[in-house]
Structure formats: C-alpha cells, structure tokens
Amino acid sequence: MKSHATTLLAEVRTFRQNYPDVRYVDLIALDIPGHFYGKRYPIEMLEKVAAGSPLKLPQNAVLLGVQGGLFKIGDYCFNDGDPDANRRLVPGTLKPVSWESQPLGQMLITSDGTEAPIEFEPREVLAKVLERLQHKGIHPVVAFELEFYLFDKKLDNGLPQFARDPLSNDADDQPNLHIERLSRFSEVLDDMAQTARDQGIDITVITAEIGPGQFEINFGHLDDGMRAADWAALFCRSTRGVALKHGYRASFMAKPYLQFPGSGMHVHVSLYDGAGNNLLAAHQQQPLRHAVAGCLELLPHCMPIFSPNHNAFRRLGGTVNAATRASWGFEDRDACVRIPESDPRNLRIEHRLASADANPYLVLAAILVGLEHGLEARREPIAPLNEDRSSGSDFPLEMLDAVRAMQHHAVLRDKLGAEFVDVYCENKRQDHLAFQQEIHAREYRWFL
Template structure:
C-alpha cells in the first residue's frame, strides 16, 4: 500500500473445484485484513456447479447452515490489475474453516498437502505449464452464436502454425500480456502461433514450487482475458470450441528434484525412477481422466490425429502419446503430460500428476513398452474414455481420486461432475429436433 498509494480497490480471487475463478470486489484498505484475518466467504462456494448453481449433493449448502469460512490472502500473489478502469489490486485467497484449520476441500490446500508429503520424502517437483487458447472476434457468428476465431473470415482457411506474421499482427496485445505478466511476477517464456486460425500458445517457465506454478496458470488466463478485452477481442480457453479445428490443451512438464537440487530422473538410476513414474501415471490414467478433463465439452477434444491423446501410452519425443519424454539433456529429463484441457483446474491436475509420481517412485514398477510411430493406430493400449459419464464411472470405481484429492474434495468433485452430466442430459439439442421432429 505504501508503494501504491493510488489504489482504490482490490479484487479477492479464489478458485473453485471446477477451475472457475470466483470472488468479490472490496476497498483497497481491506487488504490488511485479508492477510491477517481473512475475508469471509461461504464455504459452499466450493459446492457450485460450472454455472454457479448450488449442488445440494455436496452437503455444503443450506442443509449445513451454509456457514462462512475465512479466506486469507496468499503471500506472493498480490499485484496490480493493469487493465482495470480504476487503480485496482488483485490477490488470490485460500480457505480456512471457522476454527482456523485449512479447508480440506479447497483445491489449493489439497495441492499444498501433496507438496508437503513429497518434501517429507526429500522430493521437490519442478513443473511448467503450456496453455493454448483462441482469440475471437466479438460480433461475428461463426457457428451457432460462437464468435469467429481471428483471421478465419478473411479469406482462405489459415492454419499458419508457428507463423510469425500472426504474432506480429497481434503484437500489441502480446506485448500487453507480457507487461502484465511481468507486473504480476508470472514467468512467461515463449508465445507460439498454434494449429488453427486464431489459436495461440503461451508457455510458462519451470517453477520448483507447484503451488506457484498452478497460481501462474490461473493468473495467466485472467491476464489473457483482460488484455484481449482491452484490444476489442475475446479469448477462450474452452477445450474444444470448434469441431473443425484443434482443441485447447494444457500440457504439464514435470520432473522431480532431490534435496540437493538434482533431477532424480537423470543418469542410469534416473531411468528406473522415470520408469516407475511412467508406470503409475499410465495405470491411474483412466480413473484420473476426469481430473484432467473436467468439462463435458473437454471430451470432444479426445480425437484421433488431433494431438490430444486417445490412449494411455508413452514414448520418447512423440507428440501422439499421452506421456511424452521430450528430447533433452539427462539433467533436464522430464515427463510431458499431454491430457488436460486448457480450462482444467491446474491445482487438481497437479494433485493427480504428483500423487501418481510420488506413488510411482515408491513402487518402481516397470512401465509398458513405449509406442513407436502413430499412437492413434496402436490398438493394444487402453482406450481413454471420450465420454464424461464413462470417465466418472471409472473415477468412482477406483480409489485414486480419493487418494489424490482427499476424501472431502473427491466427494464434492464427483458430485459436481454428476450434476454437470445430468444438466447436459436434460438438454435436447437443435440437431435432435431437426433430425427427429
């Protein structure tokens, strides 16, 4: 506050199990209370569906008295909001019970629990995210009310993967994104033109701090939304906004360091460690899929030939698989987890990945052989569900979700996904009506 005496407002931000950011606006002088005592929110904010409606099955709403908890500011996440109309700050919050205990169904607290469990074993995850998104032209109608991706209406279909002209065309926007990221201490690395009109990817640098890496994702999405609006555009991280174009993925690069900062995947001994991690990630992948693809729409992205994986397989230097071991030096050997949609909850995604990595390093089982060539043509490996209900059934039948999220958050998450499925089942689509009327 001393360094920013002009501040008038603060936006208190928290992330629900669906990965949706919720919160409230408050006067800037309430920041001190947020750090010291916490801001009151109903704990049932973690029991809302994707549309922000109460899901009674979670047990968090009126049947429990809909009690408040305290949501305290997360140190290191306080920053200015460059695109705000008046001088405004923002800060992430984490939840506590009225008794002062960390809220066990707050996804950030859950990831903190796993990170501490790894630290007790002398293990420290080093992770980085890559996020794809589309820039859209408001006021256009590409498909049933969906705005057109930028460039899609200006002549022949333009894919222009890795094209520099598209980056230059929106250079002012990307400059604003980088400036906002610098102001908010987000470590942006590269920005790339991706595989469809108007599709881009932002890569974040590695952090040996999973909580901050997940925070980076939440804040990056917010930066892209805000800067796009400033430039008269709309951004979407929706996993599959267009049937005819590539979906938006969230790729996670993960390695594990020991107490001396050495990569436990390096060297000959590291290959055995890496094999154990791959084996457990593959084994748990079907029942964890709903943690990586958390929306009804996200399962539309799981299509052969789309660079979104359809089978629980791995390989080195191969982008058709679910788990890729990128080409790198031994010291930088890591797993690239390629399943999650760009709209997934990054805390929950990391909970699933890091829990499997921790278990894999303890079991050190032998992974299945790596695939060669086109993984979509491999008919021997397990097919991943392309349907949200089937994915939920696999999650409910297994125990991994409860292990990764803890029983409280796991129950709420499954209740929310069941409510989402039922909502889509209750909707009759225009295609059905035009077909069967």
C-alpha cells in the same frame, strides 16, 4: 524474522504507495470448475485483513457448478446452513489489474494454511500433495504451457467468429503455424505477455499454433509447484481481460471448432531430491520408467480432472497430437506422457492430456500423485509409442464413465483425499446432467 502479518501488511502498504489511485482490490480464488470467485475489498479494509482481521467467504463457493449454481452434494449447500470458512491472503500475489476501466488490484486468497482448510478446495488438494512429497524428500520442478484461441469480440447467434487479422481486417480462418501471425497479432499478444509479467508470471515462448487464431504461451520452470499453478490460473484471467480490451475474446475452451485442433494444458514435471539430484535420471533412468507407469495406471481414473466438461472430451482424438489412449513415448507428441529430449539434469515428463480449461491445481495434483504412485509401485510401463505405435491402454471418453472410474479408486481416495474425490465427482456428475437439460436445434432437425 518478520511475522507473516507484518510481511503482508508491508506488501499492502507498498502497493498503496506504488498505486495510489487503486481504491479496490479483488480477492480471488479458484473454484472446482476453474472459475474465480471472491470479493472486491476497499484497499483500507485489505490493510486490516493483512494485519490479522478475519477474512471469511462461504465455504460452498468452492462447489459452484460451471454456470455458478449450487448442487446438492452430500450435506453441503442445502443441509449445512451455508457456513463461512476462513481464507488467508497469499503473499506476493497483490498486483495491479490493467485491463479494467478503473484502477484496480487483485490478490489470491485460499483456505490452505488456515486452521480448518476446505478439504475440497483445489489449492488445498495440491497443497497436501506437495507437503507429502516434501516429507518424502521429493521436490518437483514444474512448468505449464497453455493453448488458447482468439475470437472476434462479437458472437454470431451465440457462436464464435474468427478473430480479425489486424493487418487485412479479414477473418484469420486459415490453420497454420506461420511466425507472421505473431507479428500480425503482436499488439494484443505483447499486451498479454506484459500484463502477465506485471502479475509476476515468467512468460517465455509464444507460439502460433495450428488452429486459426490459436496460440500457445509457455511459462518458466519453478521449484514451487503451487506458484506454478497460481501462474496458470492468473494467466487465464488476465488474458481474457486483455483480449476484451483489444476487441477480441480469448478462450481456453478445449474444443471450440470440431475441424481444428483443441487447446491443451501441457505440464512439464521433473523431480529432485534435497541435494538437487534428478530422481528420474538415477539408475539408468529406471525411476523415470516407474514414474511413467504410475501416471499411465492412474490416468484413466483421473479423466474428470484432465477433461473436466462435456466439450473437453471432444478434444480427444480425431486431430493431431491428441490421444485417445493412455500412452507414452520419447519425443512423441501423440503420447499422453511425452519424454522430451534433455540431459540427465533436466530429465522430465511432459503430461499432455489435460485440456486448457482444466483446473491447474487439480491437474498438477493428479500428475504428481501418478508419479508418486509409480515410484512407490516400481512397475514397468507398457511399450512406448516409439517401439509400438498401437501401444496404450483405454481410458473413459464420456463424463459419467469417467466419474465412475474415479470415485471409488483407492489410490486417488488416499492420495487426493476421499472427501475431495466424492465432492468433485458429484460436482462433475451434476454439471453433466445439467448440461443435458436443454434441447438443441439439432434434436428438432433430427427427431421432430
């Protein structure tokens, strides 16, 4: 059997043969707010890393705020000497970058799987959850769906403008689900889909959503939850790049327009045992009910993950298919946890609460912890919306309340890691406070 280093080295050398014009490769990882950070490596140095040379980046790069600044979080950032931490290359993720002006490659890196992984790195948090489930004989199958908006490339005094319809050159300012919108924007959408496939991502269904310039792209189901989250993260990066190449901006912002629907991250999860049996379908679907109950119980305490910023809370309620209470239902898109119609083999939950700009590694980790907790606690869920339209439990609708609900929750501290929970909550608290440190024009209009 080939060693890990031998396999990586072969991947790099094959890439160099296939893309001889590429001189640099971006080594990238997702930080807590869901932005990529990393370094641009000469391809020759990448071969050395693949062969076993150390790859180190600052540990605290993971802690960056939304605007890239560092916050004082415990002893991190200002009292720890800003140490480096080892990273490793993620096999199978070295791919060409086609949206830049020069030939370029990119490859995922991570601290998970190193001798001293960073406890609060999103990929490491998910890795620990998946490993624990595997030891329990639980094997998730996962598929992400992501909604996003296209805007005109130029902003209007910092505000987004509707994307221009390529056919008429008019603003695409009408909300609709018309299939013709896929044809009118086919050039950029086809490029987004093909670029994603070039990254190894299985793109399936493309939908014109309700909002003007809003679309949804679905990914194939995977029996590797980490890879599914990798796909979601990489898709966001490539889609933004392709949009700019075509004269648009693509944004996964949760609520860019108050009067139109927000953009969500929908996650389909089914659970199987080692023999391939659907665990949720056993015993007249009783485990499904337990899993739903666990998701709903933890949901109010995971809101900083599902709604990771001030704008994401704007998405909740007020428009179609966005809940303001923790609820579930069969074939009901108003529910946070929807049970799509399927045969027993494919029985699954669809978790619909997270915003499109949430961190996919952390969203999946939180969902899986909810399912795990439910299967262990074996409680009955509240009534589904199909039986009672008022069914549901409250969850925080403001960031500081959400952080308080998350930080000291015993189950989350145990299953996601106490160090991660503390770091994440403080990062969100500091980001929220930093957001408030600016006086907007409306305040002058109201109070001057």
